Amino acid sequence: MEKILITGVGSVDSGFNAEEILGKKGLRLMDRSTRLLMCSTELLLKNTGLRLDNKNTFYVEEQTALIVASMFGSIKSIFDFCRESLTDPQYVNPMVFPNTVTNAPAGYVSIRNGIRAFSLTLSNGFVAGLDAIGMAKEYLENGYAEMVFAGGFEEKCEILDYGFKKAWELNILKNASVGEGSVVFSVEKKSAADKRGAKKLAEVFFYDSFRLNKDSNNILEDLVDQYQIDCIVYYYPGVKQEIESIFPNLDKKLFYNFYKDHITSYSLDGVKALEWVLTSSTFADNKNLLLLGINPGFQISILGINK
Amino acid sequence: MQRVVCTGMGVATSIGLNVNDFWNNLINGKSGISKIESFDTSKYERHYGGEIKNFDPNQFLTNEEKKSLGRGAQLALAAAVQAFFQSSLVVNEIEVHRYGVSFGTTMGEPQVLVDISEIWLKEGLEKVSAELAIQLPMYNIPDAVAKKFKFGGRKTIIPNACAAGNFATAYAFDLIKTGKQDAMMVGGSDPLSLDAFTGFCRLGAVAPEVCRPFDKNREGMMVAEGAGALVLESLEHAEKRGAEILAEIIGVGISSDAHHITAPKPDGEGLLRALQNAVTQAHIKEEDIDYYCAHGTGTQANDSSESAVVTKFFKSKKVPVSSIKSALGHTMGAASAIANVACVMALQSGIIPPTTNFKSADPEINIDVVAKVGRKTNPNIVVNSALAFGGNNAVVLWKKY
Secondary structure, eight states: OOOEEEEEEEEEOTTOOHHHHHOSTTGGGOOHHHHHHHHHHHHHHHHHTOBOSSSOBSSOGGGEEEEEEOSSSSHHHHHHHHHHHHHOGGGOOGGGGGGGSTTHHHHHHHHHHTOOSOEEEEOOGGGHHHHHHHHHHHHHHTTSOSEEEEEEEEOOOHHHHHHHHHHHHTTSBSOSOOOOEEEEEEEEEHHHHHHTTOOOOEEEEEEEEEEOOTTHHHHHHHHHHHTTOOEEEEEOOBSSOOHHHHSTTSOGGGEEEGGGTOOOOGGGHHHHHHHHHHHOGGGTTOOEEEEEEEOTTOEEEEEEEEO | OOOEEEEEEEEEBTTBSSHHHHHHHHHTTOOOOEEOOSSOOTTSSOOEEBOOOOOOGGGTOOHHHHHHOOHHHHHHHHHHHHHHHHHTOOOOGGGGGGEEEEEEOSSSOHHHHHHHHHHHHHHOGGGSOHHHHTTOOTTHHHHHHHHHHTOOSOEEEEOOGGGHHHHHHHHHHHHHHTTSOSEEEEEEEEOOOHHHHHHHHHTTOBOSSOOOTTBTTOOOBOBBOEEEEEEEEEHHHHHHTTOOOOEEEEEEEEEEOOSOSSSOOTTOHHHHHHHHHHHHHHTOOGGGOOEEEOOOOSOHHHHHHHHHHHHHHOOSSOOEEEOTHHHHOBOGGGHHHHHHHHHHHHHHHSEEOOBTTOOSBOTTOOSEEOBSSOEEOOOSEEEEEEEETTTEEEEEEEEOO
């Protein structure tokens, strides 16, 4: 089977300047979530040379897809619309209604950038970011596209902060607060990457997702042995158990806790961890890594990368 | 590569809370549209929708599930329970990772959204209880389904709006086909949404009382709620355990218009591409398809452009077309999942469901609309088509087994 490569990344954090990145045109109608995703995608295209100029991109539109992870989409827009609907429905602005659909940001990004193979939004909780990359790999292998822009976005707002605080109070989550941002990667078949002389950041050699049970230890052990894994970067926002007790047979020194240096950004955690692993000097000497995300309900997603 | 078959189905709709009632009412032209009661429509110009009036969660859910889950997850579970029991699937501890869940939705839990918003408006955000707040994430839907049946494999919620059910089904199809999963519960769920009702009303897209897809006098869509679920598994797995096979998925097609956030592309290029991708994958020709189960919302824009695609794609014959949204209204993320159930029933029974309320042909629409009651044609291959906001298109090809 052909290798699947990560060939570029674009990302923004909360201090981003959308006008600087995108220009003024069309910005007024974009809510914050859409701006986050649009900006990270724009930076990805510029970083990889896929954006030729303001109008043209260097990829085949029908062969390029988008997979993004997000908890709710434009959550602030959704709640604003709902509260207006409850108060004065006859005065609600219909132009903002499309923003209340979770896949709207992905839709706007597809329209602006001519992404026409397909567009998917995932809301799989904390593991969604890793799922976006893993599913990109699978869709490429199954022939649905030649390149996938895969990543996620999450918008910080009052309601999300409140929900996190409540989940922390209920002892479901470790962290009381949540960050925001957007990260998008270009994921493509090696043949496509070679054809355009793309820089290769990593190969995605493994992806799976399943519920943790007593056999999970064996699965992870087998992966570590088979692929000579030298680091497992993990994130687990729940409180019930520590990672060492979940995988007691593995060397503790293999594990690196993403939350040691980052606060959670919900669905973004997986792609933020991946970006960190690919760009940080902390992992300069690591070649074969697993990224491991665990939802509070113990659904685990594993991404294997070879730098 | 594995073949992918369906061994169980379930629905929760305004015309039936089980497949038998749903199907019998559908083919006999019964409508589930009624005056909306779950929220106040007095400030709106429209008052009708496809609301499920008699859903009793006690039939399908435990007390804990009723307390902790929003209506979206409850409807999903109701449909999934029926599908699971029809399939007679037995999940043993060794194989749990081989069984997954893939569901689609638009908003997940819009009723919870409204409940939170009402409290926020009247008393302040800090008065929203933790128990209510944690019902909001749409991930609760596949989570609840997986927990109910102890499925430990892939677990996904795809909020791809009105095509979500087909996207979720297509994803599961690929996982089973490539041997990554043996069986998956797939489906879609969306409760009645005040946001959707308000938005579509304000866009002028909602009909006064009746939804008439493809009709000359169609006035728009109906906002509705529902859930549909199907058990898909590999043929090998189904045969090994002696399961009754209801139908087979032979191909799927997905695409993106990249044209407009709400309007379909006028030339229908995206949907055409999805249809072509599906028939190519299935190794069939368009003339092999015996029924087109349309997205057919009842709006001028959708029905015109979709019927133009049908005419363009089916060159060799006038394939029968119907839209079950005429009976149910538009159940959003559940729509294509419920339509998949209708497609399987069409293959099983030999009857194509009708476009309820269709009266007068539109001279600008040159398709064969199955009208009022079901038509006995004994279809062998049918296609279920779904289009969504964001320009997302997904089609599923079903074949009689």
